[in-house]
Amino acid sequence: MNYQNNLSVESQLLKIFLRSQTKDYSSTEIEAGKEILSPEKPQQTIYFSLQGIVKLSRIDCTGRETFVGLLPEKSFVGLSLLLNKSQSKYCAIALTPVTLISTTVTKFQQKMQKSPELWTPIFYKLLSRSLTAQMTIESRLLRTSEARLVAFLLVLCRDFGVETDEGIKIELKLTHQTLADLIYSNRVSVTRILGQLQQQQTISIARQQIILHNPSILRQYFAIPSYSSM
Amino acid sequence: MNYQNNLSVESQLLKIFLRSQTKDYSSTEIEAGKEILSPEKPQQTIYFSLQGIVKLSRIDCTGRETFVGLLPEKSFVGLSLLLNKSQSKYCAIALTPVTLISTTVTKFQQKMQKSPELWTPIFYKLLSRSLTAQMTIESRLLRTSEARLVAFLLVLCRDFGVETDEGIKIELKLTHQTLADLIYSNRVSVTRILGQLQQQQTISIARQQIILHNPSILRQYFAIPSYSSM
Numbered sequence: 209m210n211y212q213n214n215l216s217v218e219s220q221l222l223k224i225f226l227r228s229q230t231k232d233y234s235s236t237e238i239e240a241g242k243e244i245l246s247p248e249k250p251q252q253t254i255y256f257s258l259q260g261i262v263k264l265s266r267i268d269c270t271g272r273e274t275f276v277g278l279l280p281e282k283s284f285v286g287l288s289l290l291l292n293k294s295q296s297k298y299c300a301i302a303l304t305p306v307t308l309i310s311t312t313v314t315k316f317q318q319k320m321q322k323s324p325e326l327w328t329p330i331f332y333k334l335l336s337r338s339l340t341a342q343m344t345i346e347s348r349l350l351r352t353s354e355a356r357l358v359a360f361l362l363v364l365c366r367d368f369g370v371e372t373d374e375g376i377k378i379e380l381k382l383t384h385q386t387l388a389d390l391i392y393s394n395r396v397s398v399t400r401i402l403g404q405l406q407q408q409q410t411i412s413i414a415r416q417q418i419i420l421h422n423p424s425i426l427r428q429y430f431a432i433p434s435y436s437s438m
Numbered sequence: 439m440n441y442q443n444n445l446s447v448e449s450q451l452l453k454i455f456l457r458s459q460t461k462d463y464s465s466t467e468i469e470a471g472k473e474i475l476s477p478e479k480p481q482q483t484i485y486f487s488l489q490g491i492v493k494l495s496r497i498d499c500t501g502r503e504t505f506v507g508l509l510p511e512k513s514f515v516g517l518s519l520l521l522n523k524s525q526s527k528y529c530a531i532a533l534t535p536v537t538l539i540s541t542t543v544t545k546f547q548q549k550m551q552k553s554p555e556l557w558t559p560i561f562y563k564l565l566s567r568s569l570t571a572q573m574t575i576e577s578r579l580l581r582t583s584e585a586r587l588v589a590f591l592l593v594l595c596r597d598f599g600v601e602t603d604e605g606i607k608i609e610l611k612l613t614h615q616t617l618a619d620l621i622y623s624n625r626v627s628v629t630r631i632l633g634q635l636q637q638q639q640t641i642s643i644a645r646q647q648i649i650l651h652n653p654s655i656l657r658q659y660f661a662i663p664s665y666s667s668m
Contacts (some may be wrong), residue, residue, distance in 0.1 A: 230610065274575075287565060288568075291565055320558070324558060331560060334565060335520060335521055338518075338564060338567065340573060341572060341575065345575045346496065346506075348578055348579065349622070385584060410495065430503070
């Protein structure tokens, strides 16, 4: 498990951003359900979330929304603007109330030029997010809704999992409808699958939070690839 | 288009690695079809490809191979070892003859600690690769083989595309069978779709290299999301 490592990187980033906040950064509160970034409102802003969960998606040219990922607190939003100063094609929505600090692309670049050692934690953050994206790719290739749902729960363990005596608890309150949207299934199927998994005692749910009692057995049972960092 | 930007990052990386080669790095030639990394032969090595194309895939617990991506020359292989010193679950195979320089995870970390400014090009490299992975996720969600193939060709434009008078040429020789494997289709379908696209004059093929005459029209026609960095 890689939680320890991730946590130390996150606290390092938090310190960096908070230290600079008085001069270059401003903090904003966003209500649940509200937009942070949208392709329709182009901006040159990079965000860092201090609290709350951000849902990333992309809108294709027919207007269809494709879910890309859930970002835990202490995540960057808009880093891709560094590659190309044009508009971001991401849509970032606050899934819960979110507190953000922000800076402009130009100020961010100036700061990184002055203090190149700050790239280290940002690099590790991005590397971790890349692995999550990779797992998401693979989870979508699974044929059954059961396997896709279990694989997605295992992906969520990476960012939201907390080790407890009973297993890995996903510290995230998701309705069955939201889970269904995230794995391209429907609410009825998700309710049925979660019910079956509970009956088999492979998971348990308390206050909308899911505990995976034995992730490695779940992975083997559903033939889900395992990651070195899980 | 982002080719300029990518190229300058790549040449910067190349310089860094070549400069250090005499002391910490050793160069290896790998024949086409041979393995570079495999979960069965765990190692603590990070590679940087000087020449040639590397195919990344992952093997799940049932032995099924999942294609993850094609890495152009001047790519890192094994960066994920930095997150966790355990075994890498990737399988990296030389698609063409590949020349690699390599270093151990420990030496890489020591070097980066001494020269943190080297994180800058590595970060940009990883950011670009993350966007490619994101596009791959989305291309796999498309319902028809036609759309998945076109979306995959557009992904290849990012890493292998060269602007010509006729359009974007993908500088990569791929057989129809390889393309079929990469988009989870079959050779017969790929041959049929490429034939149709040639008839419609949206693409042309010369010596196994595909030219996309108007990527943005293709994208709209197949309802493929566009990226700011494309």
